[in-house]
Amino acid sequence: MAVESRERGGGQGLPLFETKKLGGARIGHKVFAATILGCLGWIWVYRSLHLPRPGEKGRWAWVGMFVAEVLFGLYWVSTQSVRWNAVCQYPFKERLSQRYENDLPAVDVFVCTADPEAEPPAMVVSTVLSAMSFNYPPEKLSVYLSDDGGSALTFYALLEASKFSKRWIPFCKKFKVEPRSPGAYFARHSDVGREAAAAGEEWFATRKLYEDMKHRIEEAMERGSVPMEVKEQHEGFSEWNNPTVTKRDHQSIVKIVIDGRQGDAVDDVGCRLPTLVYLAREKRPQCPHNFKAGSMNALIRVSSVISNAPVILNLDCDMYSNNSDSIRDALCFFMDEERGHQMGFVQYPQNFDNITKNDIYFNFFRVFNEIELREMGGYEAAPYCGTGCFHRRESLCGRQYSRDREPEWSCEARTRRDETVERLEEDAKLVADCSYEKGSQWGKEMGVSYGIAAEDVVTGLRILCRGWRSVYYNPKREAFLGVAPNTLDLSLVQYKRWSEGMFQIFISRYCPLAIGHGHIPFGARLGYCIYLLWAPLSLPTLFYVAVPPVCLLRGVSLFPLVGSPWFVPFACVFLARNAYSLAEAVSCGATPRAWWNSQRMLLIRRTTAFFFAFADAVLNSLGVSQIAFDLTAKVATEDTVARYEKEIMDFSGSSMMFVSIATLALLNLFCLVGGLMKLGMDFKFTGQMVLGGLVVLLNSPVYHALFIRRDKGCFLASVVFKSFVLASVACSIGILMG
Ligand SMILES: O=c1ccn([C@@H]2O[C@H](COP(=O)(O)OP(=O)(O)O[C@H]3O[C@H](CO)[C@@H](O)[C@H](O)[C@H]3O)[C@@H](O)[C@H]2O)c(=O)[nH]1
Ligand SMILES: [Mn+2]
Numbered sequence: 130m131a132v133e134s135r136e137r138g139g140g141q142g143l144p145l146f147e148t149k150k151l152g153g154a155r156i157g158h159k160v161f162a163a164t165i166l167g168c169l170g171w172i173w174v175y176r177s178l179h180l181p182r183p184g185e186k187g188r189w190a191w192v193g194m195f196v197a198e199v200l201f202g203l204y205w206v207s208t209q210s211v212r213w214n215a216v217c218q219y220p221f222k223e224r225l226s227q228r229y230e231n232d233l234p235a236v237d238v239f240v241c242t243a244d245p246e247a248e249p250p251a252m253v254v255s256t257v258l259s260a261m262s263f264n265y266p267p268e269k270l271s272v273y274l275s276d277d278g279g280s281a282l283t284f285y286a287l288l289e290a291s292k293f294s295k296r297w298i299p300f301c302k303k304f305k306v307e308p309r310s311p312g313a314y315f316a317r318h319s320d321v322g323r324e325a326a327a328a329g330e331e332w333f334a335t336r337k338l339y340e341d342m343k344h345r346i347e348e349a350m351e352r353g354s355v356p357m358e359v360k361e362q363h364e365g366f367s368e369w370n371n372p373t374v375t376k377r378d379h380q381s382i383v384k385i386v387i388d389g390r391q392g393d394a395v396d397d398v399g400c401r402l403p404t405l406v407y408l409a410r411e412k413r414p415q416c417p418h419n420f421k422a423g424s425m426n427a428l429i430r431v432s433s434v435i436s437n438a439p440v441i442l443n444l445d446c447d448m449y450s451n452n453s454d455s456i457r458d459a460l461c462f463f464m465d466e467e468r469g470h471q472m473g474f475v476q477y478p479q480n481f482d483n484i485t486k487n488d489i490y491f492n493f494f495r496v497f498n499e500i501e502l503r504e505m506g507g508y509e510a511a512p513y514c515g516t517g518c519f520h521r522r523e524s525l526c527g528r529q530y531s532r533d534r535e536p537e538w539s540c541e542a543r544t545r546r547d548e549t550v551e552r553l554e555e556d557a558k559l560v561a562d563c564s565y566e567k568g569s570q571w572g573k574e575m576g577v578s579y580g581i582a583a584e585d586v587v588t589g590l591r592i593l594c595r596g597w598r599s600v601y602y603n604p605k606r607e608a609f610l611g612v613a614p615n616t617l618d619l620s621l622v623q624y625k626r627w628s629e630g631m632f633q634i635f636i637s638r639y640c641p642l643a644i645g646h647g648h649i650p651f652g653a654r655l656g657y658c659i660y661l662l663w664a665p666l667s668l669p670t671l672f673y674v675a676v677p678p679v680c681l682l683r684g685v686s687l688f689p690l691v692g693s694p695w696f697v698p699f700a701c702v703f704l705a706r707n708a709y710s711l712a713e714a715v716s717c718g719a720t721p722r723a724w725w726n727s728q729r730m731l732l733i734r735r736t737t738a739f740f741f742a743f744a745d746a747v748l749n750s751l752g753v754s755q756i757a758f759d760l761t762a763k764v765a766t767e768d769t770v771a772r773y774e775k776e777i778m779d780f781s782g783s784s785m786m787f788v789s790i791a792t793l794a795l796l797n798l799f800c801l802v803g804g805l806m807k808l809g810m811d812f813k814f815t816g817q818m819v820l821g822g823l824v825v826l827l828n829s830p831v832y833h834a835l836f837i838r839r840d841k842g843c844f845l846a847s848v849v850f851k852s853f854v855l856a857s858v859a860c861s862i863g864i865l866m867g
Contacts, residue, residue, distance in 0.1 A: 145224055145465035151215040151503065162209055165705055168698035169202040175695045187685035190676050194687055197669035204666060205706075210655035214507035215500060218602045220461030222454060229464060235269040235438035236456055237522075239428045241421055242446035243277035244376075247762040250286030251346045252447060252612075255312035257287065259450040260442070261294050261403050262301045262309040264457065268389055270403035271436040274446075275424040279379045279409040281369040285355045286346045287407050288363060291386045293342045294405075295396040300335045301453070302400075304328050310449035311339045313482065313610065365407075381411040381561040383431060383554045390546060404436055408561060416563040419572060420758035421515070422584035426576040429526065430560035435553050441525060445516040447763045448479070448611040455608040459519040462600045470535075473524035473597025474589065477517035477604075478502060481613035487722040489776045490620045491730035492613035495717040496710075498603055501656070506601030508653035512660075513589025513599070517609040521597075525588075527575040530596030582756045583630025587639055590657070593649050594639075612763040615773040618782035620730075621738040622759045624663075625786075628734075629742035629749075629756075632664035636750060664746055667739035674736060674793055674824055678800030679863035681817045684808065688816025699816060729827045736793055737786040772842045778830045779842040791835060791844055791852035792859075794828040797821050799860050 176195040181188040238260040242253045253274070260272045276283045293311070301309045304327065308314055315336055318324045325332045349355055360366040365384045368374070387394050389404035396402055410427035412418050419426075425443065432438070440463065442456065452458075459475045478498040505511045513520075524530070548556075559565065566572065572579030578587045593599060602608075614620040634640065641654040641661070677687050689695035707728075714724040748754040765773070772779050780787060801821040808814055825832075834843045844852075 143221070143224060144467055145228075145461040145469065146218055146220040149217050149219065150507070151217055155213070158212065161705060161709060162212075165205065165702055168701045168705075169198075169205070171695075171698035172198055172702065173202070175689060175698070179689075179695075187680060187683075187687070190680050190685060190687060193672050193676055197672045200666075200669045201673075204659075204662060207655050207658050207662070210652045211501045211504035211659065213504070214652060215503040216507040217503065218462070218506065218600060220458045220602065222457040222461060225457055225461050225464060229460075233266060233269060233460065234440050234464075235271070235436060236263075236265065236440045236442060237432045237436055237438040238263075238270070238272045238442045238444065239275065239425065239432070240272065240444050240446055241275045241277070241424050241428075242283060243421075243424075243760055245278050245280045245282050245350065247760050247764065248278075248446050249347075249764055250280075250283045250350065251343050252312060252763060253283065254286045254290035254346070255310040256444060256446055256449040257405070258290055258294055258297055259308060259310035259313075260444065261405065262298045262306075262453065263450060263455070264302075264453040267298075267401045267403040269438070271389065271406065271432065271438060272403055273406045273408055273428050273432055275428050276407065276409045277376075277412075277418070277420075277424050279374070279376050279382070279412060281355050281366060282346075282349055282353075284365060284369075284382075284384065284407050284409075285349055285359060287386055287405070288359070288365075289342045289346055291405050293338060294387075294402065296335055296338055298402065299396050299398040299400060300328075300331065304332075307453060307606075308449060308451040308610070309453050310451075312343070313449055313451070315339060377412050377414055379409065379412055381558040382407070382409040383557040383561060385435065385550050385554060388550050389436075406431070406435060406557075408557075410561040411563045413563050417579075418563075419579045420584070422572060422577040422579050422588075425584075426566070426571050427561045429522070429576050430565070431557040433522075434557040434560060437522075439522050441520045441522055443516060443518050443520065444609065445611060448516045448609045450608065451480075451482075451610045452604065452606050452608045455604075456519075458602065458604060458608075462602070463519070463521060470532075471530055471596070471598045473521055473530070473592045473595075473599055474513055475519040475600045475602055476502075476511045476514055476589075477519075477602055477608040479514055479517055480607040480610050482610040483613055483615065483773075485774060485776050487720055487726055487776055489726050489730075489773075489778055490614065490617060491723075491727040492620065493719075493723075495719050496713055499717040500713065501659070502601045503603065505653055505656050506599075508650045508656070509598040509600070510593055510649045510653035510656075511589075511599045511601035512657065513585045513592070515585030516611070518585075524592050524595070524597045525576065527570065528595070580756065581630050581633045581637065582626050582758065583634060586631060586657075586660070587634045587637075590634070590639055590641060590645070590649075594645050596648055614761050615765055616769055616779040616781070617733075618779070618784065618787075619761055621734065621784075621786050623761050624734050624738040625742045625745075626757075626759060627660075627742075628663040628739045629746045631661040632743060632746045633749065633756075635661040636746070663735075664739050664743035667735050667743055670732075670735040671740060673820075674732070675796060675859070677817045678797050678804070678821045678824075679859060681804035681814060681821060682800045682807070682860060682863040683866060686813045686817065688820075691812045691815045696816070725827075729830070732824070732827055733790055737789045740789070741786060768841055772840070777838075777840075777842060778834065780831070780834045780844045780848075781842055783845055783848065787844060787848045788851045788855070790831060791848060792855040794825075794831040794835070795852055795856035796859050797824040797828065798832065799856055800863070801825055803860065803864075 176198060180191050240257055242248045257272055257274055263270060274287055297311055306314060368382045384407040386407055387402050387405040389402060394402045408431050410424060462472050462475045463469050481492060484493045502511060577584050581587045614623055641657040645654055680687055688699060711724050745754060749756060769779060835849060
């Protein structure tokens, strides 16, 4: 097929994508890296030469500082692996359509949702509608919604969306609407805008239809049930007739809501509609369902029965498509005649449409998207990040890459064009049953991996180890936009899941330092470790922010005298590292204030989420605890949203993480004040005071919430009480020991 099509023209022989190396300040970076490395060595020499002898005061603190500094140093070295190989990708979708417009492969889009309360169905179906209206031949497009909430309300919302799509898709195509999520589009464009003026009546009518639909869905949500007359209209609701059907206990439900093969599946202007499928895989209390990984695997199998497209796009339910050409861009990487055959997956960055100017919770992965992922892409080993990712079905299903196999783009021979809908649904239900996976390779060699809270990253690594390559593509116009957590609690819970999952990978047999020889370049494997080691990084960080302040109270000096030559490397590392990270963030579009906020969030994450993740991962590996998937809620009360938009931190929550945040902040404050009173401005302690002073400065919103603010986003009284007690105990121990 490839040869034949190429002859049809379309810039014959020209590649479908180009990869360009990003040059930039390479020499400057090398000088910087060498300087830091030199200084790190200098610090280590200082520590080993000045270690207090056994029995001397502060020996253990010194040993701890030494170990922490060695670990920070090594970690820093690994972060350099993703700072010298950046590339930029340029797909040529015009060439793609010139050469292959009639032979484009079918694409299956998977959208996962898990809970109608945390993930409102109105939002979910907006994402589904954005996927249905991709600029792509509809007969080759199928959209699957996996509902782990097993909720009739979500099914109802999908039915509503299928009706609305008949109006929405032609509207999008006619007026070249972007983004094609109706929720996002109407939120962004008002009725006095240019768009409304251009489309006139039709614009208002479409918005009215959308708002009525949204209203009906939200009303059903509030009532907690689907309207009776709707239930009677669609036999699909009979699945929920049995009162024993609950979120955690129900049979497989598969409903082909739109069957794209049928002649009558057309929109308001007579164009074909894409296929639309609702899936709630079987759930039984005694049967582990493996969270999102389990739902992805059920989707892979169910879709193989119904449409079996060779390309799969995976989206979280909040990640709507912001660019209707993303499929075409992604296909350029898979279909390029030279290099396409080895591409296993194409990852787009995760972006959000609710980031505030100074990004108080450091949600926006700016440097990660603009620098680190581009570098991983430079190694052709971009990680799979769970959403916004196009997969080749065969690589996701566990197939080894082989040079000799021609890629198979046509739908598999086993197309079931003539099968009835009922038959397809019955067959699909079988593969969505719990029993289907028993004793199989699903979750192991096939599909998305089980047992690790970061199922996406480990799955990506395993695909790379089977010889496939991966691309990271970061287009100018964001391809997908989602909802970032808007409270501290949500953000920390999310980071806890990520860091725990990633550390689990590090201690599993898929540790990238141990596997991937010959498949994944060493630099990329080291690059993976940056994230996989988040959790253990909490230990030296906790030491570094808890022990020096206590030592200050005790009068134990941990840093060299200001003015002595030994002070130079400390100052150098501190200044150069921060200046560099500030410059990096600003060059990626962050405000200086956002950078400052990011430093606070790094401190908070490392001392809370990462630490608890570390503890849980260790317990988990000992078999004491089980992995969990704490969903990130995508809705919040008005009060919370208002605080988020005003960039006021929200500390409400009773988790131990909040106790840790407040305790560390208070400890540093008490010790700094105590130390200053006891020691005055002693140059021997300047280093410690500066360190403590910085921690206090970073924590200013914490003190504000502890002592001044009186709104609902403050710490709970119980958290305040516990942290005062803990901080005071730590200080007293310090004083007594001194
Ligand atoms: O049992 C479950 C739990 C979650 N989900 C879905 O998984 C997606 C991601 O969940 P979310 O709570 O939004 O987590 P995030 O932290 O935002 O997710 C990131 O991190 C996860 C791994 O930790 C990846 O699975 C996600 O794709 C990635 O976007 C959502 O669409 C959920 O509906 C399920 O389908 N079933
Ligand atoms: Mn999410």
